[in-house]
Amino acid sequence: MKRKLRVLLVEDNQAIANQIIGFLQGHGWDVDYAATGKLGVTLALEHTFDVVILDLNLPDIDGLRVCEKIKYHASANIPILMLTARDAFEDKVKGFGKGADDYLTKPFDLRELALRCEAMSRRSELHQNTLVSHGALSLDTRSFEVLWNNENIKVTKVGFKLLHKLLNEIPYPVSRSELIEHVWGDEPPESNALKSHIYALRKATEQVTGKPILHTISNIGYQLKGIDD
Numbered sequence: 001m002k003r004k005l006r007v008l009l010v011e012d013n014q015a016i017a018n019q020i021i022g023f024l025q026g027h028g029w030d031v032d033y034a035a036t037g038k039l040g041v042t043l044a045l046e047h048t049f050d051v052v053i054l055d056l057n058l059p060d061i062d063g064l065r066v067c068e069k070i071k072y073h074a075s076a077n078i079p080i081l082m083l084t085a086r087d088a089f090e091d092k093v094k095g096f097g098k099g100a101d102d103y104l105t106k107p108f109d110l111r112e113l114a115l116r117c118e119a120m121s122r123r124s125e126l127h128q129n130t131l132v133s134h135g136a137l138s139l140d141t142r143s144f145e146v147l148w149n150n151e152n153i154k155v156t157k158v159g160f161k162l163l164h165k166l167l168n169e170i171p172y173p174v175s176r177s178e179l180i181e182h183v184w185g186d187e188p189p190e191s192n193a194l195k196s197h198i199y200a201l202r203k204a205t206e207q208v209t210g211k212p213i214l215h216t217i218s219n220i221g222y223q224l225k226g227i228d229d
Contacts, residue, residue: 005050005121006030010040010066012059016106020053023110024117037061041185044070045050046157047143050079050121053113056084056095064098071099073185076130076141079120081113105117136171137213138176139163158183159201166214166224173223198222 005023006215011017012035021031032047037058041053044052052070056063067080079101081164084091092103101120104113138147144152146162155163165182166174180188202214213226 002129004028004030005117006032006048007117008032008034008040008043008047008049008052010034010037010058010063011055012036012057013055016055019110024114025057027114035059037063037066039060040066041069041073044078045073048076048144051117052078052080053117054080054082054100056082056091064094067095067100068098069164069185073182079103079117079123080121081116083108131166132167134224136209137224137227139167148205151208153204155204156197157204158197159204162197162201163205163224166222170224170227173217173220175221177221179221 005024009020009024009031011020011033017033017035021033024031032043032049034043037060040052040054040058041061042201054067058066063082063084067082070078070080080099080169081102081104082095082100083104083106084095085106088169095103101123102116104116124157130140132141136149139145139160140147141164144157146155146160146163161183162179165179169204176194180194183194197212198216202212205213211226213224215223215225217223
């Protein structure tokens with residue numbers, strides 16, 4: 001194993017978690033750990049990982065739901081390897097249906113786990129175009145870099161997610177509820193959070209573009225305009 005990966009492990013069994021963490025760290029990999037589904041989702045959406053290793057049976061949120069949340073809300077596609085004691089075909093169908101990229105049934109060989117992580121990461125890099133662009137605006141979903149005519153725009157992680165959603169929906173406006181769902185899922189923040197983030201994002205973009213590109217659409221939401229100029 002030559003590639004150094006950053007891995008998120010979501011596993012409530014401490015003994016199993018310790019074995020996996022020790023083995024992967026022994027190969028020079030960076031491993032972050034969550035014992036609950038809620039923390040796993042938070043870490044996956046706030047940081048950049050090459051692979052998520054996800055246990056299907058978690059104490060708070062079912063692993064299928066965790067997988068679904070990560071796949072839907074993450075700015076970039078993160079390969080997810082499901083760990084489960086369930087080996088029924090129907091369970092695997094459900095997992096793949098929620099976006100899982102691979103399955104490994106307990107008990108398993110740690111060497112096989114590492115090999116599968118490497119394989120998923122390679123496939124993801126080959127098939128994932130991390131650059132999203134339209135006109136003068138470009139976003140890199142791996143580095144979270146935002147460029148306007150090759151000049152860097154400094155934005156927060158939430159600002160990046162908002163901009164990514166708005167860019168993907170051009171030329172159409174995006175409703176406030178869609179933006180909230182995209183960034184925060186089914187745990188929306190206090191009422192003025194979106195407005196505050198939009199204000200900060202608008203200010204950051206105008207400092208570089210020299211003109212407004214993030215527009216408020218009355219009774220609808222927000223829209224990117226003027227980036228083709």
